[in-house]
Each structure stands twice: as C-alpha cells, then as structure tokens.
Amino acid sequence: AQTVTQSQPEMSVQEAETVTLSCTYDTSESDYYLFWYKQPPSRQMILVIRQEAYKQQNATENRFSVNFQKAAKSFSLKISDSQLGDAAMYFCAYRSPPESGGSNYKLTFGKGTLLTVNP
Amino acid sequence: KAGVTQTPRYLIKTRGQQVTLSCSPISGHRSVSWYQQTPGQGLQFLFEYFSETQRNKGNFPGRFSGRQFSNSRSEMNVSTLELGDSALYLCASTLTGEGYGYTFGSGTRLTVV
Numbered sequence: 309a310q311t312v313t314q315s316q317p318e319m320s321v322q323e324a325e326t327v328t329l330s331c332t333y334d335t336s337e338s339d340y341y342l343f344w345y346k347q348p349p350s351r352q353m354i355l356v357i358r359q360e361a362y363k364q365q366n367a368t369e370n371r372f373s374v375n376f377q378k379a380a381k382s383f384s385l386k387i388s389d390s391q392l393g394d395a396a397m398y399f400c401a402y403r404s405p406p407e408s409g410g411s412n413y414k415l416t417f418g419k420g421t422l423l424t425v426n427p
Numbered sequence: 428k429a430g431v432t433q434t435p436r437y438l439i440k441t442r443g444q445q446v447t448l449s450c451s452p453i454s455g456h457r458s459v460s461w462y463q464q465t466p467g468q469g470l471q472f473l474f475e476y477f478s479e480t481q482r483n484k485g486n487f488p489g490r491f492s493g494r495q496f497s498n499s500r501s502e503m504n505v506s507t508l509e510l511g512d513s514a515l516y517l518c519a520s521t522l523t524g525e526g527y528g529y530t531f532g533s534g535t536r537l538t539v540v
C-alpha cells in the first residue's frame with residue numbers, strides 16, 4: 309500500500325517570502341499522480357497543483373511550484389511571494405495509475421502541514 | 428459551473444442514531460468519493476462510486492455505507508452512530524480516467540453526542 313509522509317506539522321513564513329513544504333511517499337508503482345491540496349478554515353479542499361510521475365518537468369501554477377524527485381520519492385511544494393491568503397492546511401496526496409484498478413479510485417493523503425503567514 | 432455540493436453543513440446526532448449525508452457532484456463528473464477527516468487519523472478514504480457501482484472501499488466497518496444515483500448524486504449513511512464517528516465528511520468528484528484531480532465539497536461536520 310502507498311503511504312504519504314509530511315514531516316512538518318507546522319510551518320510559518322513572512323508575507324512576500326518563499327516557503328517550501330516537504331512530502332515524501334512510498335510506492336512500488338512506476339506511474340502515478342501526485343497532488344497538493346490546500347484546506348483553509350472554510351474546510352473546502354482546493355487543488356493547488358498536480359504532477360504526473362512520468363513527466364520529468366516540475367509542475368508550476370503561478371506562485372506555486374513543485375520539486376519532484378522521483379528516485380527519492382519526494383514531492384515538495386514551493387510557495388513564492390507568500391500572501392496572507394495562503395495561510396491554510398496543506399495536504400500532499402497520491403493517486404495510483406488507472407491500470408491499478410481500485411487503487412486508482414482514491415487519494416492517499418499525508419497528515420498535512422499547517423502554514424501560517426505572518427504580516 | 429456549480430461546485431460539489433454537500434448537505435447538510437452541520438449535523439448533531441445522538442449515539443445509536445443513524446445519519447445520511449448527501450453529495451451532488453460537478454455536472455459531468457460520474458465518479459464520487461467520500462473521505463472522513465479527523466484530527467487524529469487525518470483524511471481517510473471511505474468509498475468511491477461510478478455509475479451507481481462501488482468500485483473501491485476503505486477500511487471502515489459495515490456501519491458505513493453509501494450509494495450513487497443515476498444522476499451521479501451520492502449519499503453516505505452511518506448507522507448506530509458512535510462518538511468516534513464525529514468528523515468532517517468530505518465528498519469529492521472527478522472525471523474518470525487518467526489522473527485528474529478531485530474537486531471537493533465543503534464537507535458535512537458531524538458531531539455525535
């Protein structure tokens with residue numbers, strides 16, 4: 309079974325600075341999908357960024373980018389020019405490929421990292 | 428385009444009762460999943476439905492069940508509620524195939540007293 313580990317329960321960053329959130333995972337699959345989700349106090353999980361394991365190029369979405377190291381099974385999220393609205397719980401998640409059958413139909417989440425943005 | 432809608436937002440139930448939660452996915456999304464979120468266990472997968480068929484189920488007791496209707500709307504039911512069932516229940520929908528991300532609703536906060 310796949311596991312996802314987020315080793316930083318809490319992180320803080322100054323507004324306009326850059327912060328990196330860590331995520332490692334364990335899998336025997338060679339093809340899979342990784343995600344970062346943000347959960348603000350409103351509770352709704354918001355997809356921040358998505359990475360396909362067969363793509364070597366790191367995904368980028370505006371101020372959010374990832375450092376995907378497949379061999380190391382590492383998937384960190386970098387937030388540049390941090391804003392007050394970035395304060396939230398961030399979850400790293402794993403999804404198996406379609407050919408895996410049932411495992412494809414779910415996300416496996418890490419425990420999350422609570423990000424605080426200081427003005 | 429409307430997002431994933433979950434009702435109700437909050438619910439308070441007594442031990443031993445049963446509860447039904449509802450989820451309407453994004454139009455066109457036929458896969459609906461349910462997750463339980465607690466401070467201790469984090470986010471745990473409950474089950475996933477596609478075209479009214481359950482394709483995967485998490486490690487939860489039989490008291491937790493669900494179903495999906497022909498319009499892709501889904502319900503989950505918890506019978507004989509226990510204090511430990513207090514949690515945020517999140518529903519998510521997605522397009523099928525490949526590794527699309529899931530779109531989540533705002534959840535139903537269930538408190539069992």
